[in-house]
Amino acid sequence: MSSKLTAQGSQLIANLFKISRRYAGMYDFKGFLFFSLIALLATQVLFAIQTIEPVAAEVANGGTIDLGVMGPGQTIPLVIHPIVYNGGKFGKGGRYDIAVVTEVPDGWKGENSKLYGNPLQVGISAAKNAPDGTYYAKVVVSDENDGELLGNITITAKVRITRDIMESRVAPKTASVGPGQPAKFLITIRNKGTAADLYVVSSEGVKKWAFKKYVHMPPLSTKTIAYEVTENEEESYYPTIKVVSNSSAVISAEHNVSFTVSSNLLYDYKATNYGVLIFPTFELPIFGLAGLLSNLY
Numbered sequence: 001m002s003s004k005l006t007a008q009g010s011q012l013i014a015n016l017f018k019i020s021r022r023y024a025g026m027y028d029f030k031g032f033l034f035f036s037l038i039a040l041l042a043t044q045v046l047f048a049i050q051t052i053e054p055v056a057a058e059v060a061n062g063g064t065i066d067l068g069v070m071g072p073g074q075t076i077p078l079v080i081h082p083i084v085y086n087g088g089k090f091g092k093g094g095r096y097d098i099a100v101v102t103e104v105p106d107g108w109k110g111e112n113s114k115l116y117g118n119p120l121q122v123g124i125s126a127a128k129n130a131p132d133g134t135y136y137a138k139v140v141v142s143d144e145n146d147g148e149l150l151g152n153i154t155i156t157a158k159v160r161i162t163r164d165i166m167e168s169r170v171a172p173k174t175a176s177v178g179p180g181q182p183a184k185f186l187i188t189i190r191n192k193g194t195a196a197d198l199y200v201v202s203s204e205g206v207k208k209w210a211f212k213k214y215v216h217m218p219p220l221s222t223k224t225i226a227y228e229v230t231e232n233e234e235e236s237y238y239p240t241i242k243v244v245s246n247s248s249a250v251i252s253a254e255h256n257v258s259f260t261v262s263s264n265l266l267y268d269y270k271a272t273n274y275g276v277l278i279f280p281t282f283e284l285p286i287f288g289l290a291g292l293l294s295n296l297y
Contacts, residue, residue, distance in 0.1 A: 053079040054194040064156040068194030071165035073128035073248030076195040080120040094148035103138035128248040165193045168243045168253045175259040182228035183259035191217040198246040205239035236260045
């Protein structure tokens with residue numbers, strides 16, 4: 001990855017210098033200087049930087065990069081390669097030192113890169129209640145005090161916001177267990193956006209049960225986790241399993257499930273999978289085998 005002039009930009013600058021030389025031959029030296037200045041200024045417009053994440057692209061000064069889609073409250077990173085190989089003090093490029101988020105929509109936040117970061121990474125965070133739509137932010141990349149005479153590169157970051165950024169499903173919908181045994185539900189979460197997020201899985205509807213699981217979801221990823229609910233009283237329970245974004249509560253899903261707690265010999269055998277409490281030592285292998293066999297039913 002490297003920053004460089006675009007092919008069209010290189011050709012345009014070459015043509016400008018040809019014109020300036022022709023103009024100097026036909027008229028005077030002032031004309032040559034005039035067109036040379038135009039060509040040099042054009043290099044400031046036509047130089048491009050390389051972005052690494054969330055998309056790899058070459059973006060010219062004044063250009064726009066599409067960062068993809070994310071949900072309200074989420075943060076999307078823009079990672080930039082700091083090295084350029086053209087222009088600068090000696091015409092051989094140099095290194096940009098910092099990237100600064102200079103403009104964001106109302107209620108949004110921008111996080112600047114670290115000085116001398118390699119790569120340069122900025123963060124663009126949406127408002128927690130941002131309506132669905134398309135938004136723009138400005139990022140300026142510069143070398144400190146213009147020490148290498150690289151000039152600034154300004155790019156526009158385009159981001160789309162949607163609440164339909166996460167999908168989830170639960171299986172099975174019902175379960176039957178013995179007293180004190182966990183009812184296990186498999187929860188599949190799909191992150192449809194280009195921003196990572198942390199999701200909190202919890203349940204309501206079962207007294208004294210407030211267990212939570214935290215699931216980190218990289219961009220454009222799918223994960224399946226097991227969530228367990230336990231009760232001792234023999235009856236039916238109807239909990240609601242919730243999946244909520246840690247970035248904004250407007251990104252959420254709920255799933256109604258049920259499980260029944262009852263005693264029978266099979267469930268007693270299954271309970272040995274979670275630890276044999278009090279048995280004579282010589283009976284431990286027998287109950288261990290019973291627990292193993294119970295998993296076949």
